[in-house]
Amino acid sequence: MRSLSRGISQFVVALAMLSVSLSAQAPKKIAMVGGMLITGLEEPPIHHATVLIEGNRIVAIGPMDQIKIPADATVVDTSGQTMLPGLIDTHVHMVLIGHGDYPRYFKWLDEHQKDYPLSRIMDISAKQLLMAGVTSVVDLGAPLQESLDLKERIKKGMPGPRIQISGPWLTRHVAIFPDRYQINVTSPEQAAAEVDRLAAAGVDVIKAHAGLTREDYFAIVAAAHKHKIKVHAHIYDEEAVRNAFDSGVDVLQHVGSAGTPPFSQKLMDDIVASGRPVVPTAAHRVWVYPATVDFPERLDDPQYKEDLGEPLYSEMKSSFKNFTGLGYFTTMDRQMFFGDKSLEQWITSGAVVSMGTDNGTPMNFHKDALWRELKVFVDHGMTPQRAIIDATRINARNVMGIRDLGTVEVGKLADVIAVEGNPLFDIAALGQVKVVVKDGVIYKGGPETKKK
Ligand SMILES: [Zn+2]
Ligand SMILES: [Zn+2]
Known part of the structure; x- marks a missing residue:
């Protein structure tokens, strides 16, 4: 028994x-x-x-x-x-949250490291993006170790998009971001060595920021391609775009979206013929600004308070007081003057357009940046279907290089x-x-x- x-x-x-x-x-x-x-x-x-x-x-x-x-x-x-x-954003900043004033934001983070380590900010961004339907992103510019760690947390199941990271960007023109966000380059040889170092550390892409020389771009691209990783260039004016393009940069970011006149026909023709993707990051200045003037209530979304927690939420809100006077928007008149022309140039040219938002920049929130970007293109004549394809299949395959992503097939x-x-x-x-x-x-x- x-x-x-x-x-x-x-x-x-x-x-x-x-x-x-x-x-x-x-x-x-x-x-x-x-x-x-x-x-x-x-x-x-x-x-x-x-x-x-x-x-x-x-x-x-x-x-x-x-x-x-x-x-x-x-x-x-x-x-x-x-x-x-799932939507894809090919230009995000996980370390930023839409705060209006960079120096003040980084100072605040320094003073609140205990409660708000950078990892917490990045986790908040990751969740906001995923909840907004953004299932893949390219993060272009953050301290190296924190970027690698974030990628690992997401891989282990933390809510967040698939992510490609650049780590710190390469530049000769040190921006207002803290040192850990950028690598100051003084020669093409050094630029190439930094690419080797970043590739060995495990970054997915290289970000070449503004201010680099033509020789720098050539050295960076050669080094990156040796490691089979893509280079994204942060460039605005015709000369910088030309230098980056000629060197073989894989993804042209920003391209004229901050007040530069439309590009020459020759440059446009060359870019179109190459089939290389451009990410105009159109909405974050020229359309986010008037959208906020028209409807400042968009800054009061209660979701931000829930996502950020009280102290950071209050800090962010107070950075928007008198937002029309923020440094980020000082050349708004010029940007808005050229905005339509520049955007229409990309839409009508036949260039491969990728949707990226530069989200996290002032008043450009993870929660709504991508649909705003698509809306600007559609309002200027792109079909909604084209805009969706650009934000999904084109972003997955032509920018991120992931062939089995970006369509429902x-x-x-x-x-x-x-x-x-x-x-x-x-x-x-x-x-x-x-x-x-x-x-x-x-x-x-x-x-x-x-x-x-
Ligand atoms: Zn950039
Ligand atoms: Zn950016």
Whole structure:
């Protein structure tokens, strides 16, 4: 009797172990059901669609009446919503939060290191971006170790986007940021050596900031390409763009978005013919500023208080008092004069446009920067579908170099979001993010929170 009961209990234990190992091995299944699907390809949306996810891959898509939902799938109702690839921002600053005044912000961080180490700021940014449907980013400029650590935390499951990091940028013109954010270069040879050092430390990309010489760009690009990593150049005027372009810089960032006149036809033609992506970072000055003058209430979003905590929230808010006089916006008249012309040049040229926002810069919040950027392009004549493709597939493949990301197709990585309404009719619908799935994990929405 005793041996029988022991036998049974051993059998039960064995069963339990089997089911544990089964559930550990069986990939999680998610079915997003009912909404319109924008795939990220040049094709019409699929209406009343189902997206089926297994593990971290998309395994089926199609009209909902044609896709069988497995019994063990977690069903996420997206009725009345639009599903699309997770958004990607190719120019972010995890160490910034939208505070109005850099010197004051960094001083405050220095004085509050105990409660607000840089890692906490970066974690806040990571969460804000992910909750806004931004499932991948390129971070362009932060202290090296903190950047590597952040990437590791996200990899281990902390809520945040997939991230490529540059660590500190290379420059000859030291900006108002603290030393740890930048490497001061004095010769092309030194620039190349710094690239070697950053690559060995594990950065994903190199950021070449403004003020470098033509020879510096050539040395940086040669060194980076030897390590098979891309160079992003932070450049504004025609000469700097020309130098960076000729040297083979992979991604041209900013390109005229801060008050420089439109570029020569020759430069535009060369960039278009090269197929290399440009990231105009249009909205963060020329459109964020008037948007805030028109509606300063946007600075009062209660979510900021919840995300930042009281002391940092208060500090940020008080930096916006008299925001029209902030140093960051002193050349606003000139920037706004050239803003439309410069942007239209990129939209009509046929250049490969990548959507990046420079978010974290003054009044340019992680929470809403990307849909604002897309809205500016759409308001100037880009189709909403093109803008979405640029912020997903183009960003994934042409900028981040990740081939199986950026579309909702069978076999691709399962980064899928759902937004309220139809972004093909009103691109600002991208600001109404209801569901976020990254790498096959539900971070926002889903069955548990659906009833809210
Ligand atoms: Zn920059
Ligand atoms: Zn930037």
